[in-house]
Amino acid sequence: MWDSTMTVMMLEGIRDTVYMTVVSTLFGYILGLPLGIALTLTDKNGLRQNRTIYRTLDMIINITRSVPFLILLIVVMPLTKLLVGKSYGSTATIVPLTLAAAPLIGRMVESSLKEVNRGVIEAAVSMGAKTKTIVFKVLIGEARTSLLVGVTIVLGTVLGYSAMAGVVGGGGLGDIAIRYGYYRYDTPVMLVTLVFIVAIVQLMQVVGTLLAKRMDHRNNE
Amino acid sequence: MNDNYITLNAISKHYSAKNGTVEALKNVSLSLPQNEIFGVIGLSGAGKSTLVRCINLLERPDTGEIIINRENLLNLGSEELRLRRQKIGMIFQHFNLLEQQTVLNNVCFPLEIRGIPRKERREKAMGLLEKVGLAEKAEAYPSQLSGGQKQRVAIARVLANEPDILLCDEATSALDPETTKTILGLIKTIHDTMGITVVIITHEMKVIQEICSSVAVLENGEVQEIGTVSELFVNPKSRAAKRLLLLEEEEDETYVG
Ligand SMILES: Nc1ncnc2c1ncn2[C@@H]1O[C@H](COP(=O)(O)OP(=O)(O)O)[C@@H](O)[C@H]1O
Ligand SMILES: [Mg+2]
Numbered sequence: 432m433w434d435s436t437m438t439v440m441m442l443e444g445i446r447d448t449v450y451m452t453v454v455s456t457l458f459g460y461i462l463g464l465p466l467g468i469a470l471t472l473t474d475k476n477g478l479r480q481n482r483t484i485y486r487t488l489d490m491i492i493n494i495t496r497s498v499p500f501l502i503l504l505i506v507v508m509p510l511t512k513l514l515v516g517k518s519y520g521s522t523a524t525i526v527p528l529t530l531a532a533a534p535l536i537g538r539m540v541e542s543s544l545k546e547v548n549r550g551v552i553e554a555a556v557s558m559g560a561k562t563k564t565i566v567f568k569v570l571i572g573e574a575r576t577s578l579l580v581g582v583t584i585v586l587g588t589v590l591g592y593s594a595m596a597g598v599v600g601g602g603g604l605g606d607i608a609i610r611y612g613y614y615r616y617d618t619p620v621m622l623v624t625l626v627f628i629v630a631i632v633q634l635m636q637v638v639g640t641l642l643a644k645r646m647d648h649r650n651n652e
Numbered sequence: 653m654n655d656n657y658i659t660l661n662a663i664s665k666h667y668s669a670k671n672g673t674v675e676a677l678k679n680v681s682l683s684l685p686q687n688e689i690f691g692v693i694g695l696s697g698a699g700k701s702t703l704v705r706c707i708n709l710l711e712r713p714d715t716g717e718i719i720i721n722r723e724n725l726l727n728l729g730s731e732e733l734r735l736r737r738q739k740i741g742m743i744f745q746h747f748n749l750l751e752q753q754t755v756l757n758n759v760c761f762p763l764e765i766r767g768i769p770r771k772e773r774r775e776k777a778m779g780l781l782e783k784v785g786l787a788e789k790a791e792a793y794p795s796q797l798s799g800g801q802k803q804r805v806a807i808a809r810v811l812a813n814e815p816d817i818l819l820c821d822e823a824t825s826a827l828d829p830e831t832t833k834t835i836l837g838l839i840k841t842i843h844d845t846m847g848i849t850v851v852i853i854t855h856e857m858k859v860i861q862e863i864c865s866s867v868a869v870l871e872n873g874e875v876q877e878i879g880t881v882s883e884l885f886v887n888p889k890s891r892a893a894k895r896l897l898l899l900e901e902e903e904d905e906t907y908v909g
Contacts, residue, residue: 559738
């Protein structure tokens with residue numbers, strides 16, 4: 432039943448899941464953060480209003496967001512193969528995960544940045560700040576709590592997607608759960624992986640919330 | 653001789669909303685001499701904020717000219733305007749401080765925008781905080797301050813760039829009468845010592861009386877009357893001015909009663 436190979440497998444599963452989740456979220460932000468900033472700036476009442484750009488980005492996000500992850504995973508397989516050299520395993524899974532995370536992140540960043548008080552932005556404009564300074568110091572700086580909460584939500588979602596990738600041999604805990612639970616009817620192993628998945632999501636949630644609270648200086652004293 | 657520092661020439665501004673358009677300013681012309689404390693008074697919705705926001709082009713008027721020190725701001729390119737704005741300070745009803753930054757960092761912000769090195773800007777900011785009597789709050793966050801203290805931080809912040817113009821949009825309207833007095837006193841001191849042209853926007857006659865030398869009465873986006881403050885109080889000509897004076901009297905009575 433449970434032996435050392437099993438333990439090793441579980442540990443590797445955890446490692447792969449965390450690896451896929453963290454790296455994909457990171458790459459997701461590299462694409463999604465600029466996207467969210469662009470959405471905020473070009474929307475009406477933004478500092479660089481531009482309907483065409485806003486509408487285009489908005490449409491791209493809506494379309495990519497409505498593609499179910501498993502389908503996206505299959506559709507981008509040629510790209511994955513091109514970038515990683517193969518289309519299965521945890522490194523390969525990072526490609527579709529990143530592409531799924533980016534539009535989600537764009538939306539989350541947009542909504543966080545739009546929470547920033549207009550008056551504060553205006554004060555910065557009246558001081559003669561460059562748009563770049565306003566983006567980094569005012570928008571991101573003031574929205575940091577909300578942005579961090581966003582990061583924890585994204586991590587949880589990406590981890591969930593990474594487990595789905597197990598269906599096509601994506602590696603990680605989801606892969607184990609599907610191989611043992613679905614193909615071999617080994618319920619205990621599946622349950623153990625499930626417990627790990629839940630534990631990881633919980634841990635990220637708790638740490639994220641704690642950090643966000645720590646960083647927030649609005650009325651928490 | 654024309655030593656007017658700020659001249660608004662036939663400014664009009666409309667807003668389009670869902671339920672029609674609002675003519676916020678209708679052909680407004682004003683001339684403000686250098687070094688004066690100039691008041692603009694009117695009821696809510698009169699167009700005061702729109703007017704003051706046109707001076708630093710936070711709002712662009714539909715037509716007209718905004719001339720500061722013989723330069724038409726509407727002719728400036730965006731980069732020139734950005735640099736010009738650094739010399740036009742503005743304070744607001746709701747202070748508009750960076751909530752996630754300390755008091756000191758808030759005062760440093762305009763200096764950071766101008767690319768002043770960190771050490772230098774912190775020294776300068778500390779000096780300004782001393783000037784407004786808040787040095788001991790340097791490491792506090794705005795949420796830990798009272799309204800009056802927040803406005804003093806905003807004033808320190810605005811002074812960091814040594815502006816030649818200070819725009820105050822209802823800067824004391826969120827404050828109690830006592831605090832209003834001290835903030836107005838501070839603005840007056842700054843005006844007297846630094847020689848800044850100050851524009852005060854308010855709906856309270858008390859504020860005008862306390863600090864302004866000249867005043868324009870605004871109603872429905874139009875200037876109803878311009879003159880010295882003493883003239884206005886002794887002999888108000890427009891109905892708008894009379895109404896504002898009357899409102900103030902009633903308010904005083906309710907205070908006593
Ligand atoms: N951004 C805006 N969009 C639509 N209407 C506006 C906007 N800003 C001001 N207004 C309208 O313009 C008029 C003048 O507003 P404002 O200048 O804020 O007046 P005041 O500061 O004297 O209260 C009001 O009727 C107000 O509703
Ligand atoms: Mg107003």
